[in-house]
Amino acid sequence: MNSQLTQLILNGIRETLYMTLVSTGVAYIFGIPLGVLVFITDKNGICKNRIINALAGIIINIIRSIPFLILLVAIMPFTRLVVGTTIGSTATIVPLVVAATPFVARMVESSLREVDEGVVEAAKAMGASRMQIIVKVLLPEARPSLMVGATIAIATILGYSAMAGFVGGGGLGTIAINYGYYRYQGDMMLITVALLVVIVQFFQEIGVRLVNRIDKRLK
Amino acid sequence: MIRLEHITKTFHTGGNNLHAVQDVSLTIEKGEIFGIIGFSGAGKSTLVRCINLLERPTQGAVYLEDTNLMEVSEAEMLKHRQRMGMIFQHFHLLSQRNVLDNIIFPLEIIGMKKADARKRARELLEIVDLSEKAKAYPAQLSGGQKQRVAIARALATDPKVLLCDEATSALDPETTRNILSLIKEINQKLGVTVVIITHEMRVIEQICDRVAVMNKGRVEEMGSVKEVFLHPRSQTAKRLLLPQENDLVQELKTGTMRIAFDGQSSFEPVISRLTLESGALINILGANTENVGGKAYGQMLIELPAEEESRSKIKAYLDTQGIHYEEGGQANE
Incomplete structure (x- = not known):
């Protein structure tokens, strides 16, 4: 393999990591509050509110049911508004965040559901405010489960980012499409796919180790 | 408060x-x-x-x-x-x-x-x-x-x-x-x-x-x-006092007696003494007693002998020991 190709692939890895990690980070910035909102407004939640709960649920479900490739194209005007372009890895971050936020919100919600209700009751009995319950009880108690969710989210978002290769999204996905698909270079396809597998594997491994280390219930 | x-x-x-x-x-x-x-x-x-x-x-x-x-x-x-x-x-x-x-x-x-x-x-x-x-x-x-x-x-x-x-x-x-x-x-x-x-x-x-x-x-x-x-008055209290003998306690039958141990010394062989004093054999129907810090707490249900004489001896003994009891089929004590 010549150095030019190596450079291309290295660049692809860098772009893929950039898109995946930034998108995951931003998706969590929006997804955690949204997940918390859905959880606390639920019928057994600490701020029961049927209207907000139903509304948030509907929005999440609508976005989640749109296939990513279609969402990617459909929100192009919005993407241009936010980053000024629709091509390249930075432009791909916008649809990635839009698609991943509801997904992350559901992951957060399910992690919060795992928190022992008794602990929440104990905090209430101590006179904790709702905000204190969220910040000091729900999120810290759910931390290991949230970490597991994050590794799943990273793998999913990585997969989405590769799909963006079809519309010039950058990263390994674009290399796979341009060289492996349009130019019938099977070896390039193989290399990029193998690299994607390795990256997912890598994050999975880090995630599992981190969870084992921080979860105090296991010792 | x-x-x-x-x-x-x-x-x-x-x-x-x-x-x-x-x-x-x-x-x-x-x-x-x-x-x-x-x-x-x-x-x-x-x-x-x-x-x-x-x-x-x-x-x-x-x-x-x-x-x-x-x-x-x-x-x-x-x-x-x-x-x-x-x-x-x-x-x-x-x-x-x-x-x-x-x-x-x-x-x-x-x-x-x-x-x-x-x-x-x-x-x-x-x-x-x-x-x-x-x-x-x-x-x-x-x-x-x-x-x-x-x-x-x-x-x-x-x-x-x-x-x-x-x-x-x-x-x-x-x-x-x-x-x-x-x-x-x-x-x-x-x-x-x-x-x-x-x-x-x-x-x-x-x-x-x-x-x-x-x-x-x-x-x-x-x-x-x-x-x-x-002196439990409610059925619930009686059942809680002798949980495993629900049927017996709900209606204390004639010929049975409920004895309450309220901190008498555990080492006092009450039942053996009863047998000796009354000269009758006593059948224990159920018991829920516990030794808390050397004192006996709990309830016991016994079957009384048929002879009136033995019965009054039992009651006399329990009275002298200050142990509370309730006899079945009669008004409390």
């Missing part, structure tokens, strides 16, 4: 109304240990949650000292809850925080400075005798140790009241006794008023001053522990 007036709590579940608590009124005096006993589903856990308004009563008033908690604002209610500690059957410790940080938690809630909170938490660990476990996580502790941490946590904010919801029901008898004596010690040393919810008579016997017996959401009987223990 705490006055409940006509508390009713109704749950609406799928069109059905569940009356968990019905028209309960009771007063808990400052500094006492008040027990609420009943079988599961009697409404006692709901009732105790009405005291700190974790469950808001459908009707009635809850007075803490002279404040009607039903009328205070939500923000004020948080302040009142900070003055009431609560412990639970399953401890409910924060699994991701170590022991010390669990005790600091309620202090964070009231906004105490970090350094002060640490100091206070260490003092509390001393009180519950767990100083060496400060850095351990709840998963590394035994049930009894977890409950000690929970007690320390409940006491952190210097509460006037400690609510115990089946606090010993997940513990073995030995640990139960230790936890109960710790609660008693806290009650005496710190003057904390204690409310204990339980389904076990031995818990009431060991530390409570007064007891309310609950069944189907109502208080069926209330009085000093001794009074309820020796």
